[in-house]
Amino acid sequence: MLPRETLDTTVLPPGDRFGMWLELVARTSTPMQVRSAHSDDFAAHASFIDLGPIQLAQYEYPSLHAARTRKMVRQSDPELYILALTTGGVGTSSQDGRRSEILAGEFTFYNASLPHDLGHHATEPEREQATSITTMIPHAALPLPPERMAALYGGRMSGTEGIGALLAQFLIQVTGHPEQYHAADVSRLGAVGLDLATTMLGRHLVAEDAVPTEVRRRALLTQVQSYIHRHLGDATLGPQVVADTHHISVRSLHRLFEAEDTTVASYIRELRLARCRRDLADPALRNQPVQTVAARWGFSDKAHFSRAFRAAYGTTPQEHRDSCSDLARIVNRRASTVNSLPAD
Template identity: 35%
Template structure:
């Protein structure tokens, strides 16, 4: 689980709007932005990467977001972004559609569809929380709810709203292994909300079992990274599936099972190497902490992945200037 925080107040007033515009333009789903507060724009945003799901919270001065066909052609991550408005109002226009959102309401955006979103507030502060989820993890007819206001005050909507709000508030108490589990909860609650409004009788789409199983396997791997005997075969056995079926489950993923285990181990080790708390811990002990029993294998894998040795990476990461 990776957390990033951006606060425009940390920048000189004259640089804030240009920085925010550049960040929005370089996002995985880029957008143009404009604001009457461009001279000294205030924006606060926190992102939590929960495996395939990104949870976020944002407080902004009045702004307008625009995602055009041209920007979609440039980059489309194929995600749905579900947003819960906490303060202020939002007005959204897309195609022939138009909607206004008030505090306590949820709405869904599609990264593949153009839209314009205007965020306004009498107190000059608009705040919201949300989650960006790959389309492949949600019901196939989700696009029917794009843009429509959904209640976050009762029923499944309230459960999702409470989860997103607490997730944004309590980031300091989570561990890295919690990421996939929290991502699974966000996906399940969003799927339940969509099914409720589509009146599907809560029937899951045909591939729900596959998606849920993949997320459960990812959570299992995260929890057992320190076990040097963790292999695709042991993962398959723990979930009572064949090894060949496990490999088929990951055919559409970015990594194979073995590659994802190695990638997660390296990422956790890299994080520890950059943490001053672990400075007294030898590199080989950090490697062993994440399942690498042979220091030479760890060094080789680290250098191949990051094009730097673990020792040089630690030295650079812990330089006082950084």
């Protein structure tokens, strides 16, 4: 599981909860002045995940307004950019003369080294909390021209299409399911998140050439791989379809995978075989014909599937299913034997 720190104000009596939240904000690298109409009972939750080059924070709280003043900046300048995704409710963002209303599914971006203010409220205050995920990026870690970034301060960016959607999905998945990852995944996840954020911000600068080539390559690769994972069951999925969907040539697509020591077709085939192998071992799918399982993951030809499966795993699909079934029976039999032993 990814290391995560959490805070839950509801462990305290209602009258002490807002004070607990203010203490949390004061301890962060970007302290702010916070006020809320719910200060008498501020039921809130926060969790923090450090991914190395970036840090993620997931928030859930009643409506609030926060401001970072010039004095606060002078007292503490962490040299951070903040990329905030509103996941529930409506937010406002203001910096450098630009003010925006941020809807659920949209990003806003600001520089914590400059004064700014923000607001966030639930759309139905009596029944909902406002929720968001923020990504904290050190100035030195973002490979974009610092003098160009002011064009994005306080603005809004879509998190429902293109790279923005992929970044939003990444943030929601990592913060929502940290148990699905290992501590060893931290640096790689941080690199992926930074690449996606860099590419999205670069595109909104209308200066994609400002994004380093390798960052663009890795971000595009992540986007392509995500698309392949979502469409494995489509029997027509292949290099041409993938290339057309991403508006690149097949040749460019192949070059994209060269650094991964595989080809596009091999990547698709290996993922499909892995899904089939998993499903064939699933007792709940025992009654489904082998070819039904294969077709679900894009193998329309029975003979081709059998040959590919044997080449990858050294056994036929049916033999693999039978061996898993035999193993399950052995385990169940042993469990039954243990349960039937008399107690001491």
